[in-house]
Amino acid sequence: MITYTPMHNVDYYTRHLMNVNKYNRVFIKENIFDSGGILLLKKGTDFDLGVAEKILQARLLKPIDECIDIVSPLNGITIYKRINSIIKSYPFLERMHHFANINMVLKQQCVALERYPLLIQKLTVQQLQQPDEFDNAVLCAWFCLGIGKQLHLTTKQIHNVFLAALVHDIGMLHINPLILTCDGELMAAEWKTVQSHVNHGKKILDRIPGLAPTVARAVLEHHERCDGTGYPAGKIGDELCVEGRIVRMCDAIMAIVLKEVNIENRAYINLIPFLQFNMEPNFCEIYEVTMKWIRNIGYTENRYVPDNEVETLIDKVFCEEYFLKGWHEVIHSLAEAVPVEEQNGSLKVIIKASGQLQMILSGLEEVDIRNIKWASRDKENKSEVFAEIEHVYMMLKEVRWELRYLTRKLKLIYDELGNTNDSLACQFNLAFERLDKLNAGYHSYEFHHKSTDLH
Numbered sequence: 001m002i003t004y005t006p007m008h009n010v011d012y013y014t015r016h017l018m019n020v021n022k023y024n025r026v027f028i029k030e031n032i033f034d035s036g037g038i039l040l041l042k043k044g045t046d047f048d049l050g051v052a053e054k055i056l057q058a059r060l061l062k063p064i065d066e067c068i069d070i071v072s073p074l075n076g077i078t079i080y081k082r083i084n085s086i087i088k089s090y091p092f093l094e095r096m097h098h099f100a101n102i103n104m105v106l107k108q109q110c111v112a113l114e115r116y117p118l119l120i121q122k123l124t125v126q127q128l129q130q131p132d133e134f135d136n137a138v139l140c141a142w143f144c145l146g147i148g149k150q151l152h153l154t155t156k157q158i159h160n161v162f163l164a165a166l167v168h169d170i171g172m173l174h175i176n177p178l179i180l181t182c183d184g185e186l187m188a189a190e191w192k193t194v195q196s197h198v199n200h201g202k203k204i205l206d207r208i209p210g211l212a213p214t215v216a217r218a219v220l221e222h223h224e225r226c227d228g229t230g231y232p233a234g235k236i237g238d239e240l241c242v243e244g245r246i247v248r249m250c251d252a253i254m255a256i257v258l259k260e261v262n263i264e265n266r267a268y269i270n271l272i273p274f275l276q277f278n279m280e281p282n283f284c285e286i287y288e289v290t291m292k293w294i295r296n297i298g299y300t301e302n303r304y305v306p307d308n309e310v311e312t313l314i315d316k317v318f319c320e321e322y323f324l325k326g327w328h329e330v331i332h333s334l335a336e337a338v339p340v341e342e343q344n345g346s347l348k349v350i351i352k353a354s355g356q357l358q359m360i361l362s363g364l365e366e367v368d369i370r371n372i373k374w375a376s377r378d379k380e381n382k383s384e385v386f387a388e389i390e391h392v393y394m395m396l397k398e399v400r401w402e403l404r405y406l407t408r409k410l411k412l413i414y415d416e417l418g419n420t421n422d423s424l425a426c427q428f429n430l431a432f433e434r435l436d437k438l439n440a441g442y443h444s445y446e447f448h449h450k451s452t453d454l455h
């Protein structure tokens with residue numbers, strides 16, 4: 001449960017600037033006027049609490065980011081060095097970096113960033129205020145560069161995709177930090193607020209002179225999906241620009257590297273089930289070049305679960321599969337319960353996406369899960385079989401992620417329904433109750449297993 005009081009018209013970027021001023025001096029670089037033309041703040045003033053309060057209470061003539069400067073901001077070389085230092089901390093990525101031979105072009109792209117002072121400002125604020133998002137963005141930009149090269153994109157396209165990747169989440173600087181750092185499940189309205197970061201990002205980029213419109217478009221579309229289940233517009237396939245699709249895929253892959261591989265010590269091979277799961281049928285080139293890149297550098301770490309823990313993993317696979325089938329059944333039957341004439345575009349794509357998940361779940365069940373117990377007794381090919389079990393488990397994790405996403409989308413639809421349709425609202429309520437029960441059962445299973453592990 002979030003404990004903040006929602007406020008309207010609050011510019012969270014102003015608060016970030018006030019905090020940045022504690023580390024790097026932020027000052028007013030030109031007189032600031034309110035929308036009525038009255039002088040509000042004089043050039044040269046430091047961006048402290050008093051300034052922030054004045055700005056938050058007024059309507060400005062110009063956006064605040066165009067009226068301030070930061071002393072010692074990031075520059076092309078500091079960004080280049082940060083990317084290199086992150087890559088160096090992951091031997092696997094370092095090998096990819098050398099194999100693709102992109103160091104020189106990376107440096108050039110970073111230096112070229114200095115053409116856009118507003119982007120440098122946003123990245124400086126992001127590094128200080130949202131350092132994880134910043135690291136994710138620079139790594140994503142590096143990865144996009146490698147993919148762009150291997151897709152033989154033009155120099156201009158590579159520049160645009162690099163820029164778009166680097167700034168794809170700067171819109172988050174305009175979202176309430178309390179929502180972004182909330183641990184629990186977000187309410188529909190809060191999720192909508194988080195989603196608006198793509199619109200904030202586009203609006204910022206639209207104001208930058210000399211920037212190709214594709215960059216802003218790619219940022220706007222970096223959460224769209226080719227099946228129409230993405231946001232903000234629910235566009236499909238060819239309606240999406242190539243740059244946006246590359247950013248989306250690379251962002252997701254780098255998030256796995258930073259979260260799963262780094263923190264949970266997963267093997268890099270676990271990126272492969274993710275890639276297979278997320279391969280876009282009408283744009284599989286990204287999948288193919290990523291797979292080729294990973295294969296070419298040769299991965300040695302092909303397992304992450306020790307042999308003596310495989311039995312527990314098999315149990316988890318069965319439990320997970322049972323749980324996910326139940327979850328899928330609830331959301332699929334809810335979506336289908338809505339009369340066809342009342343199904344809007346969002347609901348139709350949810351039904352379709354849910355059908356795809358059903359196929360994946362059935363495929364996993366028939367081909368892999370039934371054979372797991374039997375195959376795990378095969379002493380000859382133990383390592384291969386165990387790797388396969390890990391693979392299935394990772395696929396199930398992807399199914400879980402997708403189900404969570406579709407459930408959130410259904411909650412948004414429910415939220416939009418309001419009081420307009422009582423019988424439909426009742427069906428949604430019942431389905432969400434069933435999901436709560438299912439979740440409680442799953443967590444008690446998990447808890448039981450964790451406590452028996454301790455004895």
Ligand SMILES: [Fe+2]
Nearest residue numbers: 168169222223
């Ligand atoms: Fe994003």
